Amino acid sequence: MKATHILQHHQLKCTECRIGILNVLLEADAALTENQVKEALHNKFDRTTFYRSFKTLVETGVLHSITLHDSTLYMVNAGENAGHEHYHFYCSACHKLLCIHPQKKENIALPDGFKIKQTDITFEGVCKTCNKTEKR
Amino acid sequence: MKATHILQHHQLKCTECRIGILNVLLEADAALTENQVKEALHNKFDRTTFYRSFKTLVETGVLHSITLHDSTLYMVNAGENAGHEHYHFYCSACHKLLCIHPQKKENIALPDGFKIKQTDITFEGVCKTCNKTEKR
DNA sequence: CAATAAATGCAACGATGTTGCAAAATGAAT
DNA sequence: ATTCATTTTGCAACATCGTTGCATTTATTG
Numbered sequence: 224m225k226a227t228h229i230l231q232h233h234q235l236k237c238t239e240c241r242i243g244i245l246n247v248l249l250e251a252d253a254a255l256t257e258n259q260v261k262e263a264l265h266n267k268f269d270r271t272t273f274y275r276s277f278k279t280l281v282e283t284g285v286l287h288s289i290t291l292h293d294s295t296l297y298m299v300n301a302g303e304n305a306g307h308e309h310y311h312f313y314c315s316a317c318h319k320l321l322c323i324h325p326q327k328k329e330n331i332a333l334p335d336g337f338k339i340k341q342t343d344i345t346f347e348g349v350c351k352t353c354n355k356t357e358k359r
Numbered sequence: 360m361k362a363t364h365i366l367q368h369h370q371l372k373c374t375e376c377r378i379g380i381l382n383v384l385l386e387a388d389a390a391l392t393e394n395q396v397k398e399a400l401h402n403k404f405d406r407t408t409f410y411r412s413f414k415t416l417v418e419t420g421v422l423h424s425i426t427l428h429d430s431t432l433y434m435v436n437a438g439e440n441a442g443h444e445h446y447h448f449y450c451s452a453c454h455k456l457l458c459i460h461p462q463k464k465e466n467i468a469l470p471d472g473f474k475i476k477q478t479d480i481t482f483e484g485v486c487k488t489c490n491k492t493e494k495r
Numbered sequence: 496c497a498a499t500a501a502a503t504g505c506a507a508c509g510a511t512g513t514t515g516c517a518a519a520a521t522g523a524a525t
Numbered sequence: 526a527t528t529c530a531t532t533t534t535g536c537a538a539c540a541t542c543g544t545t546g547c548a549t550t551t552a553t554t555g
Binding site: 236238239240242269271272276277279293356 | 500501502503504505523
Binding site: 228248270287290291293300310312315323326331332333334335337338340341342343344346347348349350351352353355 | 418426427429431440441446448451459461462467468469470472473474475476477478479480481482483485486488490492
Protein backbone atom coordinates (compact mmCIF):
# COMPACT_ATOMS: atom_id res chain seq x y z
CA MET A 224 0.00 0.00 0.00
CA LYS A 225 1.49 3.30 -1.07
CA ALA A 226 1.12 6.52 0.88
CA THR A 227 -0.04 8.55 -2.10
CA HIS A 228 -2.70 5.99 -2.95
CA ILE A 229 -4.05 6.05 0.59
CA LEU A 230 -4.21 9.84 0.60
CA GLN A 231 -5.90 10.05 -2.78
CA HIS A 232 -8.38 7.42 -1.76
CA HIS A 233 -9.39 9.66 1.15
CA GLN A 234 -9.46 12.79 -1.04
CA LEU A 235 -6.52 14.34 0.76
CA LYS A 236 -3.74 16.30 -0.87
CA CYS A 237 -0.49 14.45 -1.17
CA THR A 238 1.70 16.80 0.81
CA GLU A 239 5.25 16.07 1.83
CA CYS A 240 4.39 15.95 5.51
CA ARG A 241 1.47 13.55 5.15
CA ILE A 242 3.40 11.26 2.84
CA GLY A 243 6.30 11.27 5.28
CA ILE A 244 4.11 10.39 8.23
CA LEU A 245 2.40 7.60 6.34
CA ASN A 246 5.65 6.11 5.08
CA VAL A 247 7.12 6.01 8.56
CA LEU A 248 4.00 4.38 9.97
CA LEU A 249 3.66 1.94 7.09
CA GLU A 250 7.21 0.73 7.60
CA ALA A 251 6.96 0.48 11.38
CA ASP A 252 6.19 -2.88 12.93
CA ALA A 253 4.30 -1.24 15.77
CA ALA A 254 2.31 1.88 16.59
CA LEU A 255 4.34 5.06 17.04
CA THR A 256 3.91 8.32 18.90
CA GLU A 257 3.75 11.67 17.12
CA ASN A 258 7.24 12.43 18.40
CA GLN A 259 8.66 9.15 17.20
CA VAL A 260 7.36 9.88 13.72
CA LYS A 261 8.68 13.42 13.94
CA GLU A 262 12.13 12.18 14.87
CA ALA A 263 12.09 9.57 12.13
CA LEU A 264 11.56 12.46 9.74
CA HIS A 265 14.35 14.44 11.42
CA ASN A 266 11.99 17.20 12.56
CA LYS A 267 11.69 18.29 8.98
CA PHE A 268 8.32 19.93 9.60
CA ASP A 269 6.98 22.44 12.06
CA ARG A 270 5.23 20.97 15.09
CA THR A 271 2.02 22.74 14.09
CA THR A 272 2.13 21.05 10.72
CA PHE A 273 2.61 17.70 12.39
CA TYR A 274 -0.21 18.41 14.77
CA ARG A 275 -2.60 19.35 11.97
CA SER A 276 -1.51 16.50 9.76
CA PHE A 277 -2.14 13.93 12.46
CA LYS A 278 -5.45 15.54 13.27
CA THR A 279 -6.57 15.40 9.65
CA LEU A 280 -5.35 11.85 9.18
CA VAL A 281 -7.17 10.64 12.28
CA GLU A 282 -10.36 12.52 11.45
CA THR A 283 -10.49 11.09 7.97
CA GLY A 284 -9.85 7.62 9.28
CA VAL A 285 -6.47 7.17 7.64
CA LEU A 286 -4.87 6.73 11.02
CA HIS A 287 -6.12 5.07 14.17
CA SER A 288 -4.90 6.27 17.53
CA ILE A 289 -4.80 4.67 20.93
CA THR A 290 -3.68 6.19 24.19
CA LEU A 291 -1.83 4.00 26.60
CA HIS A 292 0.22 4.88 29.65
CA ASP A 293 -0.12 8.61 28.92
CA SER A 294 1.15 8.50 25.37
CA THR A 295 -0.85 8.41 22.19
CA LEU A 296 0.20 5.93 19.56
CA TYR A 297 -0.75 5.98 15.90
CA MET A 298 -1.07 3.29 13.29
CA VAL A 299 -2.30 3.16 9.73
CA ASN A 300 -5.93 2.18 9.65
CA ALA A 301 -5.83 0.05 6.56
CA GLY A 302 -6.52 -3.52 5.58
CA GLU A 303 -6.75 -5.81 8.56
CA ASN A 304 -6.52 -2.97 11.04
CA ALA A 305 -9.68 -1.26 9.85
CA GLY A 306 -13.10 -1.85 11.33
CA HIS A 307 -15.00 -1.51 14.54
CA GLU A 308 -13.00 -4.04 16.50
CA HIS A 309 -9.45 -3.22 17.48
CA TYR A 310 -7.18 -5.74 19.14
CA HIS A 311 -3.88 -4.53 20.51
CA PHE A 312 -1.08 -6.03 22.47
CA TYR A 313 1.20 -3.80 24.50
CA CYS A 314 4.44 -5.45 25.47
CA SER A 315 5.71 -4.19 28.80
CA ALA A 316 9.18 -5.53 27.97
CA CYS A 317 9.86 -3.88 24.60
CA HIS A 318 7.17 -1.21 25.03
CA LYS A 319 5.73 -1.83 21.62
CA LEU A 320 2.05 -1.72 20.82
CA LEU A 321 1.26 -4.39 18.27
CA CYS A 322 -1.91 -4.90 16.31
CA ILE A 323 -3.03 -8.48 16.65
CA HIS A 324 -5.65 -10.48 14.85
CA PRO A 325 -6.87 -13.32 17.01
CA GLN A 326 -8.31 -16.32 15.26
CA LYS A 327 -10.81 -17.26 17.88
CA LYS A 328 -13.11 -14.63 19.27
CA GLU A 329 -15.68 -15.23 21.90
CA ASN A 330 -18.12 -12.46 22.55
CA ILE A 331 -18.81 -11.03 25.91
CA ALA A 332 -22.29 -11.03 27.34
CA LEU A 333 -23.04 -7.41 28.11
CA PRO A 334 -25.84 -6.31 30.41
CA ASP A 335 -29.17 -5.91 28.65
CA GLY A 336 -29.91 -2.69 26.84
CA PHE A 337 -26.35 -1.87 25.87
CA LYS A 338 -25.72 -1.38 22.18
CA ILE A 339 -22.15 -1.76 20.99
CA LYS A 340 -20.72 0.31 18.18
CA GLN A 341 -17.05 -0.25 18.70
CA THR A 342 -14.82 -2.50 20.74
CA ASP A 343 -11.25 -1.86 21.82
CA ILE A 344 -9.43 -4.73 23.38
CA THR A 345 -5.94 -4.18 24.67
CA PHE A 346 -3.83 -6.85 26.23
CA GLU A 347 -0.78 -6.06 28.24
CA GLY A 348 1.95 -8.55 28.77
CA VAL A 349 5.08 -9.93 27.13
CA CYS A 350 5.15 -10.45 23.39
CA LYS A 351 6.42 -13.45 21.51
CA THR A 352 9.84 -12.01 20.75
CA CYS A 353 10.54 -10.85 24.29
CA ASN A 354 9.28 -14.12 25.70
CA LYS A 355 11.83 -16.04 23.67
CA THR A 356 14.61 -13.69 24.72
CA GLU A 357 13.69 -13.99 28.39
CA LYS A 358 13.82 -17.77 28.31
CA ARG A 359 17.36 -17.95 26.97
CA MET B 360 -15.98 1.61 51.67
CA LYS B 361 -14.67 4.68 53.40
CA ALA B 362 -11.98 6.93 51.99
CA THR B 363 -9.88 6.92 55.14
CA HIS B 364 -9.95 3.13 55.30
CA ILE B 365 -8.77 2.85 51.72
CA LEU B 366 -5.92 5.28 52.33
CA GLN B 367 -4.80 3.59 55.53
CA HIS B 368 -4.94 0.22 53.86
CA HIS B 369 -2.47 1.51 51.28
CA GLN B 370 -0.30 3.16 53.94
CA LEU B 371 -1.06 6.63 52.71
CA LYS B 372 -1.65 9.66 54.90
CA CYS B 373 -5.24 10.73 55.19
CA THR B 374 -4.93 14.21 53.81
CA GLU B 375 -7.85 16.45 53.01
CA CYS B 376 -7.16 16.43 49.29
CA ARG B 377 -6.89 12.65 48.99
CA ILE B 378 -10.00 12.09 51.05
CA GLY B 379 -11.87 14.62 48.94
CA ILE B 380 -10.82 12.98 45.68
CA LEU B 381 -11.77 9.54 46.93
CA ASN B 382 -15.16 10.66 48.21
CA VAL B 383 -16.04 12.27 44.90
CA LEU B 384 -15.00 9.19 42.97
CA LEU B 385 -16.69 6.78 45.37
CA GLU B 386 -19.98 8.62 44.98
CA ALA B 387 -19.78 8.95 41.20
CA ASP B 388 -21.61 6.45 39.04
CA ALA B 389 -18.96 6.71 36.34
CA ALA B 390 -15.28 7.48 35.89
CA LEU B 391 -14.32 11.14 36.17
CA THR B 392 -11.55 13.36 34.84
CA GLU B 393 -9.12 15.16 37.11
CA ASN B 394 -10.91 18.42 36.31
CA GLN B 395 -14.32 17.03 37.08
CA VAL B 396 -13.10 15.98 40.50
CA LYS B 397 -11.43 19.33 40.97
CA GLU B 398 -14.67 21.16 40.18
CA ALA B 399 -16.68 18.87 42.42
CA LEU B 400 -14.36 20.00 45.20
CA HIS B 401 -14.76 23.63 44.14
CA ASN B 402 -11.09 24.01 43.26
CA LYS B 403 -10.30 23.87 46.91
CA PHE B 404 -6.75 22.66 46.29
CA ASP B 405 -3.88 23.84 44.18
CA ARG B 406 -3.56 22.15 40.82
CA THR B 407 -0.11 20.86 41.77
CA THR B 408 -1.59 19.18 44.80
CA PHE B 409 -4.26 17.57 42.65
CA TYR B 410 -1.68 16.46 40.18
CA ARG B 411 0.49 14.87 42.86
CA SER B 412 -2.45 13.34 44.68
CA PHE B 413 -3.71 11.63 41.55
CA LYS B 414 -0.22 10.50 40.72
CA THR B 415 0.24 8.95 44.14
CA LEU B 416 -3.18 7.35 44.14
CA VAL B 417 -2.63 5.78 40.74
CA GLU B 418 0.88 4.60 41.57
CA THR B 419 -0.26 2.92 44.75
CA GLY B 420 -3.15 1.29 42.95
CA VAL B 421 -5.90 3.12 44.80
CA LEU B 422 -7.12 4.57 41.53
CA HIS B 423 -7.29 3.11 38.07
CA SER B 424 -7.05 5.39 35.06
CA ILE B 425 -8.07 5.00 31.48
CA THR B 426 -7.54 7.41 28.61
CA LEU B 427 -10.26 7.71 26.04
CA HIS B 428 -10.81 10.33 23.37
CA ASP B 429 -7.92 12.42 24.69
CA SER B 430 -9.12 12.66 28.26
CA THR B 431 -8.02 10.58 31.20
CA LEU B 432 -10.69 9.21 33.48
CA TYR B 433 -10.19 7.90 36.99
CA MET B 434 -12.09 5.43 39.09
CA VAL B 435 -11.56 3.81 42.45
CA ASN B 436 -9.77 0.52 42.07
CA ALA B 437 -11.60 -1.38 44.75
CA GLY B 438 -13.84 -4.37 45.13
CA GLU B 439 -15.22 -5.54 41.81
CA ASN B 440 -13.12 -3.07 39.85
CA ALA B 441 -9.82 -4.44 41.06
CA GLY B 442 -7.78 -7.07 39.26
CA HIS B 443 -6.04 -7.64 36.00
CA GLU B 444 -9.12 -7.52 33.80
CA HIS B 445 -10.88 -4.23 33.26
CA TYR B 446 -14.13 -3.99 31.37
CA HIS B 447 -15.43 -0.55 30.50
CA PHE B 448 -18.31 0.82 28.52
CA TYR B 449 -18.11 4.31 27.10
CA CYS B 450 -21.48 5.73 26.13
CA SER B 451 -21.19 8.07 23.16
CA ALA B 452 -24.58 9.56 24.05
CA CYS B 453 -24.09 10.55 27.68
CA HIS B 454 -20.28 10.45 27.51
CA LYS B 455 -19.98 8.40 30.63
CA LEU B 456 -17.44 5.67 31.16
CA LEU B 457 -19.02 2.87 33.13
CA CYS B 458 -17.34 -0.09 34.73
CA ILE B 459 -19.15 -3.23 33.69
CA HIS B 460 -18.95 -6.77 34.95
CA PRO B 461 -20.05 -9.19 32.27
CA GLN B 462 -21.12 -12.65 33.33
CA LYS B 463 -19.61 -14.33 30.35
CA LYS B 464 -16.11 -13.18 29.60
CA GLU B 465 -14.07 -12.82 26.49
CA ASN B 466 -12.00 -15.80 25.56
CA ILE B 467 -9.69 -14.78 22.79
CA ALA B 468 -7.06 -17.02 21.31
CA LEU B 469 -3.87 -15.04 21.11
CA PRO B 470 -0.98 -15.94 18.82
CA ASP B 471 1.48 -18.39 20.37
CA GLY B 472 4.17 -17.06 22.65
CA PHE B 473 2.26 -14.12 24.00
CA LYS B 474 1.91 -13.97 27.75
CA ILE B 475 -0.90 -11.85 29.11
CA LYS B 476 -0.60 -9.92 32.34
CA GLN B 477 -3.48 -7.53 32.00
CA THR B 478 -6.47 -7.07 29.76
CA ASP B 479 -8.36 -3.88 29.09
CA ILE B 480 -11.58 -4.20 27.19
CA THR B 481 -13.47 -1.07 26.29
CA PHE B 482 -16.75 -1.05 24.47
CA GLU B 483 -18.10 2.05 22.87
CA GLY B 484 -21.78 2.46 22.13
CA VAL B 485 -25.01 3.49 23.75
CA CYS B 486 -25.73 2.56 27.33
CA LYS B 487 -28.92 1.13 28.76
CA THR B 488 -30.27 4.44 30.02
CA CYS B 489 -29.63 6.36 26.81
CA ASN B 490 -31.04 3.52 24.76
CA LYS B 491 -34.33 3.77 26.59
CA THR B 492 -34.44 7.53 26.19
CA GLU B 493 -33.73 7.33 22.48
CA LYS B 494 -36.59 4.92 21.87
CA ARG B 495 -39.25 7.15 23.38
C1' DC C 496 1.30 27.47 -16.90
C1' DA C 497 -2.27 30.00 -14.40
C1' DA C 498 -5.84 29.99 -10.98
C1' DT C 499 -7.79 28.40 -6.76
C1' DA C 500 -8.15 26.03 -2.77
C1' DA C 501 -5.61 23.92 0.80
C1' DA C 502 -1.45 23.22 3.60
C1' DT C 503 2.57 25.20 5.79
C1' DG C 504 5.45 27.90 9.04
C1' DC C 505 5.59 31.25 12.46
C1' DA C 506 4.00 33.68 16.41
C1' DA C 507 1.33 33.50 20.23
C1' DC C 508 -1.54 31.93 23.94
C1' DG C 509 -3.76 28.57 27.10
C1' DA C 510 -3.79 24.18 29.33
C1' DT C 511 -1.30 20.69 31.38
C1' DG C 512 2.95 18.03 33.14
C1' DT C 513 6.66 18.59 36.23
C1' DT C 514 10.08 20.14 39.74
C1' DG C 515 12.27 22.86 43.81
C1' DC C 516 11.53 24.85 47.97
C1' DA C 517 9.58 26.96 52.10
C1' DA C 518 5.42 26.59 54.96
C1' DA C 519 1.83 23.73 56.79
C1' DA C 520 -0.32 19.42 58.06
C1' DT C 521 -0.11 14.51 59.41
C1' DG C 522 0.91 10.51 62.42
C1' DA C 523 3.67 8.59 66.09
C1' DA C 524 5.84 9.00 70.45
C1' DT C 525 5.98 11.12 74.54
C1' DA D 526 -2.28 17.41 74.54
C1' DT D 527 2.46 18.63 72.98
C1' DT D 528 6.44 17.78 70.37
C1' DC D 529 8.94 16.01 66.59
C1' DA D 530 10.07 13.79 62.19
C1' DT D 531 8.19 13.13 57.92
C1' DT D 532 5.11 13.99 54.35
C1' DT D 533 2.16 16.99 51.91
C1' DT D 534 0.84 21.42 50.38
C1' DG D 535 0.96 25.83 47.84
C1' DC D 536 3.48 28.83 45.07
C1' DA D 537 6.65 30.01 41.54
C1' DA D 538 8.66 28.63 37.57
C1' DC D 539 9.53 26.21 33.47
C1' DA D 540 8.75 22.61 29.71
C1' DT D 541 5.65 20.57 26.72
C1' DC D 542 1.67 20.07 24.19
C1' DG D 543 -2.90 21.59 22.10
C1' DT D 544 -4.78 25.16 19.47
C1' DT D 545 -5.68 29.26 16.55
C1' DG D 546 -4.84 33.39 13.26
C1' DC D 547 -2.51 34.91 9.49
C1' DA D 548 0.63 35.59 5.68
C1' DT D 549 3.20 32.62 2.53
C1' DT D 550 3.85 28.56 0.01
C1' DT D 551 2.36 24.39 -2.17
C1' DA D 552 -0.74 20.95 -4.55
C1' DT D 553 -4.23 20.04 -7.81
C1' DT D 554 -7.40 21.12 -11.77
C1' DG D 555 -8.22 22.92 -16.24
